[in-house]
Amino acid sequence: MKALYELILLKCNQKKNKYYLYLISFFESIIFPLPTDIFIIPFVLANKKNYLHIALMTTIFSVLGGCFSFFIGLLLWDQANLFFLEYYPSISAKLNSFILQFKEYGIALILIGGFSPFPFKVTCFASGIMSLNFALFILLSFISRGLRFFLVCYLFYKFQEKANELIPKYIGTLSLIFIVILLLYFFL
Numbered sequence: 001m002k003a004l005y006e007l008i009l010l011k012c013n014q015k016k017n018k019y020y021l022y023l024i025s026f027f028e029s030i031i032f033p034l035p036t037d038i039f040i041i042p043f044v045l046a047n048k049k050n051y052l053h054i055a056l057m058t059t060i061f062s063v064l065g066g067c068f069s070f071f072i073g074l075l076l077w078d079q080a081n082l083f084f085l086e087y088y089p090s091i092s093a094k095l096n097s098f099i100l101q102f103k104e105y106g107i108a109l110i111l112i113g114g115f116s117p118f119p120f121k122v123t124c125f126a127s128g129i130m131s132l133n134f135a136l137f138i139l140l141s142f143i144s145r146g147l148r149f150f151l152v153c154y155l156f157y158k159f160q161e162k163a164n165e166l167i168p169k170y171i172g173t174l175s176l177i178f179i180v181i182l183l184l185y186f187f188l
Contacts, residue, residue, distance in 0.1 A: 021043050028065065035119075037149075062141075068124075099129060106137075
């Protein structure tokens with residue numbers, strides 16, 4: 001992990017460096033195991049004046065990767081469901097029941113999954129499985145991912161090194177507050 005972080009820091013100072021961040025953001029929404037936020041930090045610190053551009057482009061590429069995951073879930077679920085229907089009909093019935101129950105909460109799923117530390121790729125894949133409205137998925141993904149990345153970029157722009165101490169310490173609390181507000185809104 002440390003070697004990977006040092007490599008990213010090295011790339012931050014090279015020409016056309018932001019492309020690495022955008023690729024990471026794209027693949028993080030599909031398969032990459034580490035959150036994009038930890039890669040945004042050195043890029044913002046190395047290019048403080050461009051923090052808004054970094055946040056915007058990171059959001060765009062994250063949502064594009066999320067769209068790819070959405071379609072994987074949408075297209076592969078039918079094939080997987082056929083397998084479950086044939087060999088494990090009780091599991092298929094339970095999975096389909098689960099999907100129908102949680103389809104009505106898809107909006108909350110996208111907003112929470114896009115902003116919180118919960119892996120965005122899971123949110124996107126599940127949204128595809130649930131066949132959520134794709135235009136709504138894109139809009140809510142832009143909102144939730146944008147809020148997250150703009151917040152991280154702004155805090156590192158504004159507070160620079162001090163933010164390096166605050167973000168890891170309080171991101172869970174901030175995410176929890178956001179999730180509680182969303183849950184209160186949708187369930188009350």
